[in-house]
Amino acid sequence: MTQEILLGAEAVALGAVHAGLSSAYSYPGTPASEVLEYLVRASDGGQAFLARWSVNEKVAYEEALGASFAGKRALVSFKHVGLNVAADPFMNSALTGANGGLVVVSADDPGMHSSQNEQDSRYYAEFAKIPCFEPANHQEAYDMTREAFDVSERFGLPVMVRLVTRLSHSRSSVSTREARPQNKLHYGRAKDWTLLPSNARRRFKELLARQPEVSEYAATAPWNQLRLHDGNRRLGVVVSGVAVNYFHEAAAGLSGLSSFLKVGVYPLPEALVRQLVEHVESILVIEEGYPFIEKSLKGLFGLCGKPLHGKLDGTLRATGELEPDLVRSALGLEPVAMKAAGGFPLPGRPPQLCAGCPHADTFKALTKSLEGFEKTNVFSDIGCYTLGALPPYNAVQTCVCMGASVGMAKGGAEAGVYPSVAVIGDSTFAHSGITPLLSAAAANTDMTVIILDNGTVAMTGGQPSFGTGEGLLRLIEGCGVAEQHIRTIEPLPKNHARNIELLREEISYHGLSVVVAVRECLVEGRKKRS
Ligand code: SF4
Numbered sequence: 187m188t189q190e191i192l193l194g195a196e197a198v199a200l201g202a203v204h205a206g207l208s209s210a211y212s213y214p215g216t217p218a219s220e221v222l223e224y225l226v227r228a229s230d231g232g233q234a235f236l237a238r239w240s241v242n243e244k245v246a247y248e249e250a251l252g253a254s255f256a257g258k259r260a261l262v263s264f265k266h267v268g269l270n271v272a273a274d275p276f277m278n279s280a281l282t283g284a285n286g287g288l289v290v291v292s293a294d295d296p297g298m299h300s301s302q303n304e305q306d307s308r309y310y311a312e313f314a315k316i317p318c319f320e321p322a323n324h325q326e327a328y329d330m331t332r333e334a335f336d337v338s339e340r341f342g343l344p345v346m347v348r349l350v351t352r353l354s355h356s357r358s359s360v361s362t363r364e365a366r367p368q369n370k371l372h373y374g375r376a377k378d379w380t381l382l383p384s385n386a387r388r389r390f391k392e393l394l395a396r397q398p399e400v401s402e403y404a405a406t407a408p409w410n411q412l413r414l415h416d417g418n419r420r421l422g423v424v425v426s427g428v429a430v431n432y433f434h435e436a437a438a439g440l441s442g443l444s445s446f447l448k449v450g451v452y453p454l455p456e457a458l459v460r461q462l463v464e465h466v467e468s469i470l471v472i473e474e475g476y477p478f479i480e481k482s483l484k485g486l487f488g489l490c491g492k493p494l495h496g497k498l499d500g501t502l503r504a505t506g507e508l509e510p511d512l513v514r515s516a517l518g519l520e521p522v523a524m525k526a527a528g529g530f531p532l533p534g535r536p537p538q539l540c541a542g543c544p545h546a547d548t549f550k551a552l553t554k555s556l557e558g559f560e561k562t563n564v565f566s567d568i569g570c571y572t573l574g575a576l577p578p579y580n581a582v583q584t585c586v587c588m589g590a591s592v593g594m595a596k597g598g599a600e601a602g603v604y605p606s607v608a609v610i611g612d613s614t615f616a617h618s619g620i621t622p623l624l625s626a627a628a629a630n631t632d633m634t635v636i637i638l639d640n641g642t643v644a645m646t647g648g649q650p651s652f653g654t655g656e657g658l659l660r661l662i663e664g665c666g667v668a669e670q671h672i673r674t675i676e677p678l679p680k681n682h683a684r685n686i687e688l689l690r691e692e693i694s695y696h697g698l699s700v701v702v703a704v705r706e707c708l709v710e711g712r713k714k715r716s
Contacts, residue, residue, distance in 0.1 A: 192360050194353035195220035197324045198263075198291055201331030203228055203235070204365040205287070208258035210237040211246035213617065214646035215265030216300040217354040218293035222263055223647070235368070241652045242588070242617040243268035247275045247290070254288035254344075255379060257372035259335050263291035266307050271588065271618070273310070276344070278381055280314040281389040283342040285374035287335030293349040296475050297507035302568075302587065304505070306475035311346040311452060315393055317400055318346040318452040319409065322430035324358035326450065330409065332363075341400055342374075343393075350474050352428050352507065401453045409450030412458045414465050417442030421517070422466030424449065424459065424479055429472040432513040439519050449473075454482050463492060470516055471496035474508050537573060544705035545571040545638055547677035547685075548609075549581040552636065554682075555689035556605065563603045567591040567619070569611035570645045570707075571638055582609055589618025592635055596626045599633040605693045606633040613643040616653030620665060626698050627666030634693050635700045637662075640707040648710045655704075662700050671699035678705065 192200060199221045202210065210229075212222035225237035240246035243264040250262035262272070269276060269292045276290065292307035311318035317337055319330040327349070334345040378389060404410060418440060425433045426449040437444050447462045449455070463469060463483075469492060471480040480496040495501040501516045502508065511521040539546050549571075556562050566572055566582035567590060574581040584594060591608040592615075599606035610619045615637050626633060639658055643649040653661055662672050673692055675685045692699035 188362050190360050190362055191357055192324060192328075193220050193224075193355060193357055194321070194324050194327045194349060195293070195355070196224040197327035197360050198331045198347060198349065199224040199228070200360070200362060201328040202259075202261045202289065202335070204362060205332045205335040206259050206366045206368045207235050207261055208286070208368045209235065209250060209253035210261045210263070211240045211249040212263045213240050213243045213246050213268055213271075214643050214649045215268050216646060217295055217349070217351040218263050218265045218268070218291065219646045219649070220354065221261075221291055221293075225261075239649050243271040244275060247272035247279070250288060251275055251279050251282070251284075254284045254286045255374065257286045257369050257374065259287040259369055261289045261291065263293070265301065266292055266294040266305050267301060267303065267587065268292070269307055269310055276310065277314050279344050280316050280393055281381055281386055282379045283374075283389070284338050284344050285342070285372070286369050287338035288344040289331060289334045289338060290344055290346045291331075291349060292346060293351070293354050294475055295351050297351065299351055302585070304475070306478055307346065307348045308452060308475065308478045311348070314344075315397060316343045316345060317341070317404065318348055320348045320427045320450055320452070321353060322427055322448070322450065323353070324356075324360050326409070327353060328360045328362065330450070337403065341396060341403075343396070343400070348427070350428055352474075397453075401456070404451050404453050405455040405457055407451045410455045410458060411448045411450075412461060414445045414461065415443035418444050419466050421468055421470055422446065422462045423470050423472060424462065424483065425472045426450070426479060427474045429474050429508050429513065432508060432510045433472055435510055436514045436517050436519055439514070440517060449479060454479060459483065466492075468493040468495065470501065472502065472508065472513055472516065477504070536576065538576070539570060539573050540708055542708055543570065544640055544677045544703065544707070545574060546579070547679060547682070547705075548636065548638060548675075548703040549574045549579040551675070551677065551682055551685035551689055552607070552609070553579065553581050555686045555693060556607070559605050559693070561603055562605050562607065563598055564607045564609055565591040565594040565598060567608070567610040567614045568645075569614055569638070571609060571611060574609070588614055589622065592619045592626065593622035595633045595635065596622060596629070596631045599631050604632065607693065608633065608635045610635065610637055611644075612637060612639040612641065612654045612658055613651040615658070616651065616661075620653075620661065623662070623665045623667070623700070630697045632696045633698060634689075635698075636689075637700060637702045639702050639704045640710070642707050642710045644707040644710060648707070648713065658702065662702070667698055667700050671695060671697065672702070673699070674702045674704050676705055677703045
């Protein structure tokens with residue numbers, strides 16, 4: 187056994203390696219990127235196992251599923267909204283089942299530190315009817331991921347490990363164990379993997395039939411712990427994930443030991459919940475994310491007459507991250523007195539593009555080129571360039587999800603927006619901007635797409651881009667965009683006037699045009715040259 191200081195995301199990655207991981211795939215996104223980054227470093231250039239960035243989360247999931255079908259242990263990781271992109275193979279893989287262990291790491295971002303929403307991945311696990319681990323700390327992140335592979339092979343199902351930002355991005359000491367060997371290539375029942383209706387119906391019945399066994403596992407797993415105490419029967423607490431730490435810290439201030447159920451693996455252990463409910467007068471649910479457990483309890487025990495507290499009745503706030511003082515307050519305790527750090531009147535530091543970022547020059551030229559048009563709209567996408575929505579640029583008006591800008595610009599143009607402009611990065615274009623461009627090219631929609639080609643996935647730390655350089659230009663042409671309306675600019679201050687002129691020409695053209703703004707990300711350029 188050795189000790190390592192690891193991020194929560196890295197503890198998951200190392201747990202996977204020690205579980206005999208053969209293949210890992212991911213698309214970068216905060217707070218999940220560090221899982222694959224660690225694996226890429228640990229993979230010894232692919233000698234030890236394969237760790238590879240994918241073009242998007244759906245592809246990553248399918249690659250991992252293919253490895254699982256081949257009998258190998260595979261991991262796929264992404265942020266919570268990445269699971270939306272991968273939802274199709276994810277849901278269907280619950281029916282096909284896994285052969286080699288298949289672990290899905292979905293990292294939620296309560297509080298939306300770097301996300302468009304704070305959806306809770308536990309609902310997806312329940313939706314697909316697969317087990318879900320929710321580690322409370324770094325040690326559990328390592329141990330649970332190891333076990334998740336065993337559970338996946340035992341039940342023949344994909345298994346989810348749910349992370350949240352606080353765990354993924356904090357460091358702690360982890361005790362590691364000996365690595366197990368990788369699986370040998372072995373195929374399972376190929377018939378199960380062909381979801382023709384006749385097979386799919388059979389597989390869905392089999393998935394439902396397996397549920398009692400899965401529930402039995404969760405009910406007896408050591409990750410779910412019930413502690414009944416007679417000292418304080420007024421309140422029983424159901425607590426999960428990182429909230430376990432806040433609860434234990436606050437519970438030291440309660441008079442009399444509180445009874446509690448710590449939930450670490452789902453399906454929810456109903457028998458343990460029942461025992462807790464019978465033992466106490468009221469229940470408080472403390473969980474990070476949506477009121478997932480709380481809603482289940484309302485369904486299970488809504489008629490038993492005992493008060494249920496949590497996010498649904500306002501005892502805890504329903505949005506944002508939990509905080510130790512919020513948990514103290516929910517337990518009826520005063521907040522911990524803190525000293526204000528006085529004497530340092532620091533100015534606010536809102537996020538902004540790096541000084542000299544190529545996107546800034548593109549936005550300046552774009553804004554200038556749109557002067558004089560009345561009903562214009564600039565549909566943007568997800569990347570560093572989303573900051574173009576803020577001052578001093580105020581250059582874009584939307585940001586919804588990966589790749590959405592192109593489809594929205596098409597819909598806007600067809601509804602009468604003129605000029606209709608989409609702004610999208612090279613990696614986001616490869617992720618999911620290509621298909622709406624195919625659609626716009628087929629219709630020769632009156633719109634302009636600006637692809638910001640800085641050669642990398644800059645926002646998440648410089649992972650490789652799948653749609654950059656000459657290949658990107660060929661991709662655009664292959665989508666069916668007329669060659670004379672595929673133009674490039676170099677966003678530099680010295681080219682400002684020329685860039686405005688070219689953008690105005692293409693924006694004024696009544697048909698589909700694509701302008702590629704080519705200039706390397708400054709940060710990645712510096713890294714390469716250092
Ligand atoms: S990381 Fe690169 S793309 Fe992002 S703001 Fe900085 S220079 Fe621009």
